[in-house]
Amino acid sequence: MKGSKNRFKARQRVASGHAKVRRQRTDFNHKLSTELVRRHDLIAFEDLRVRNMVRNHALAKSILDAGWSELVTLTEYKALSKGKRVVRVDPAYSTQECFHCGALNKIALDIREFDCVSCGRHLRRDHNASCIVLKRGLAKVGQDMPELKPVEMEPLPVQTTGRASSVSEAGTTRPKGLEAHGL
Ligand SMILES: [Zn+2]
Structure with missing residues (x-):
């Protein structure tokens, strides 16, 4: 009797712990x-709704746990009222496709940095992936990749550390001050 009561309490504690984590995540x-919406005109997310990803990928659980879709949905919602654009891009091979030359590097998931098999450039996996996501996002809205770096790379800060400068190139119609963002 006493034991089961304790167990019930323990379950309650665990449940409220989960609720707290969820609240913190939502708050974040x-x-x-x-x-993101305040700082950037274009925000590109990998579309992790893609079914294979969730069904087969070892990352599926952590992606779902991390509240990715919540972040995307919130960003899309807020962007609407500010006239900003949010695009979802195909996540396929985003961490393996070389941003510079397009070669596919078949690299195990735990390898965080590698040299491209084709062009030999040293790639940091996360950085390369954010470049790819941004490139795909820009392609979706009909813009070329400017000479810029994705601004958000390292641990997701609420503060961003840099911003892409506006670049005017012949043949582009990018408005002055457009910032692009890959995530
Ligand atoms: Zn390459």
């Missing part, structure tokens, strides 16, 4: 999405 996603 709110802050981050607000900041």
